Amino acid sequence: MDWTEVARAEFPVTGRWAYLDHAAIAPLPRRSGDAMRSWVAEQEANGCVNWLGWREELERIRRRAAALINAEPGEVAFVTSTTMGIGLVAEGFPWVPGDNVVSASEEYPSNLFPWKNLESRGVETRLVRSREGRIRPEDLVEAMDDRTRVLAISHVEFASGFRNDLDTLAELCHARGVALFVDAIQGLGPLTIDVRRTPIDFLAADGHKWLLGPEGAGLMFVREDWIDRLRPILVGSNSVTSSYNDPEPAFDLKPDAGRWEGGCYNFAGLLGLGKSLELFLELGPDRVSGRILDRAEGVRERARSAGWEVVGSDRPGDRSGIVVLDREGSDNNAVVRSLKGRGVSVSCRRGKLRVSPHLYNGDDDLDRLAEGLRTRP
Template sequence: MDWQAIRDEEFPVAGRWAYLDHAAIAPIPRRAGDAMRAWIAEQEANGCIHWMTWRNELEVVRRRAAALIHAEPAEVAFITSTTMGIGLVAEGFPWNDGDNLVTAAEEYPSNLFPWMNLSSRGVETRLVRSRDGRLWLEDLLEAMDGRTRLLAISHVEFASGFRNDLDRLTELCHERGVALFVDAIQGLGPLTIDVRKTPIDFLAADGHKWLLGPEGAGLLFVRKDWIDRLRPILVGSNSATSSYNDPEPAFTLRSDAGRWEGGCYNMAGLLGFGKSLELILDVGADRVSARILDRAEGVRERARSAGWRVVGSDRPGDRSGIVVLDRDGSDNDAVARRLRESGVAVSCRRKKLRVSPHLYNNDDDLDRLAEGLRAPS
């Protein structure tokens, strides 16, 4: 694979930045920007005259999103954020008073607050803390009992970069009759998910991180046998089989996940997202994953040589595209600002440096990071 050609053709951001912050907000590839600019030009010139052309293109995007995770297109709905996807599942799940769910204490707030918000409905959220830089299966299992209905987990934890074992979690949950929800926003891209081989029940991911899409365009996966069991939330004209133009529209819900697409689409965002998915699928999801993990390993090696400690589990199977760094006495917020001033983009999360490279980052980018890390804190 000619990674340099992809860098040159698709990522203008590389002309200025050693951009290593894809776990925050990724720059979009040129083909995604072209698609969004074309839609804007069309709207300026013609308004809604050719709207159906763009609407039909969304089904191409849906097929790409489904192909990425090996789902059926009917199991994929478009969402404007991971938070929206989590909320649709949290509020639509068939809870009973006294039920509980289990999740990680260190989760991003969007994978905590929607579940905690269920307390008024008599649903308890049980938080499990990590140990030694990772979550342990036995701790998650210990938190479950006969009233546990769901485990909500991130594929990759945003602050630590720890990768949860979805295969094992799926097996353990289904043995206990517990549904599995996966926040995949930090996993899809550096890692691959096949929902046929790993039969998780629900998955949500916005596209603006590792999938290289714009903000406000993402995917919700609802396994086929859950579509009729999950209460539809935010229903609208797109949720039903009848047309808004019918004299008396019938409230008959769609049989697929599109029933959760109630209102207007973020057309520009979804068209851009579709092109970002196209790039990933053109390269091959497995190749993209291997490349990102290779780049992350390069970050770890250079950081250690620069005197930094790689935080978190050191087991190869626990690693992801996120590399978390720390150094005794370091003001990591200041380090992140100083690196950005030098043209190296990283983040500071929960007082530690977070580095997240992607497929187009070359050795020069990683060397620029290493040079910045060697500077006194």
């Protein structure tokens, strides 16, 4: 694969930036921006005359999203955010007062607050702390009891970059009758997910990070055998098999995950995401994953040579596309500003530097980062 050619053809951002902040918000590939601009021009010129064509394109995008995680298209719903997907599962789950959900204490707030919001319904949220940079499966199991109904976990933790072992967690959960919910926004892209091989029950991910899509367009996966058990929330005209145009529309819920798409679609965002998914599938998700992990390893090597500590577990199976760095006495918010002045984009999260490269970042991008890391702001 000629990654330099991919970068030149698809990523205008490379003209100015060594962009290493995909765990925050990704720049769009050229084809995604083109799709969104085309939709805006179409609506300016024609209003909703060609709406049916947009709707048909959404089904092609659904098939791409399903292919990315090896799901059935009917198990995939479009959502406007990871938060929305989490909320639909949390609020729709068949809880009984006294039930509990287990999660990790360092989860992003969007994968904590929807579960904590269930306290008024008698559902307890139990949080497990990491040890030595790792969330240990045995600690999660220890927090479970016979009233644990859900384990809610990120594939990759946003601040540490720690990769949870979904295969192990799925096995542990299902042996105990616990459903597994995965916040996949920081894992899907740098890592691959196969929901047929790894029996995740629910998954949600917006597209604006590693999937290289725009904000406000993402996916939710609900395993087929959960579709009728998970109560639909925010139902509307798109949730049912009948048409809004019928004299008396029947309240017959769709037999698939489409029942969670109650209202209007973010057509521009979904069309952009669809093109980003198209790029992933053209390049091959396994190949993209390998490239991102290689780039992350290059960041680790250069950071160490520049005198920085790579924070977190160094076990290969715990690594992801996120690299967390620190240096004694460093003001890492100031480092972010200094690097930005050099045309290098990274983030600071919870006091530490967070670097998140993608497939199109060449060695010159990583060298620009290393040069900036050697200079104290």
